[in-house]
Amino acid sequence: MSSDQRFTRITSTGQVKTIAGGSTNIGPSRITYIQAKGHASGQLELRNSSDNSGDLLFQAHFGTEGLDIYVPGDGIRFDTTIHATISGTGSVTLGYTCLLYTSPSPRDLSTSRMPSSA
16 A cells, blocks of 8 residues: 645535545545634534535634644545535645555565575
8 A cells, every 4th residue: 555645725615626626536545634724713524425424534613723733643534535514714725645555566475585594
């Protein structure tokens, strides 16, 4: 498995896209960074779903100070896609890593070539 770090900006409620205004949904991924512009009553919800009926994995209420969170470790894992509900803020920036599954190479599956006396 390999991954790559990317960022996207959200300006409205809906499925999170790979780029602001784009058409490609973010697939299986891990959120590692969340930033939102401050407002008197900001709110952000992230669900593991293509709509607002999926499992709620992150929720934050914030004020004029905004939101700036680095998620340590493996981040917040989304197995399918990400649906964001935002209110009271102009935009939210998400840092994420795509989960790219690759098949093991034949070398990974072969037995060791070291002599047994080594």
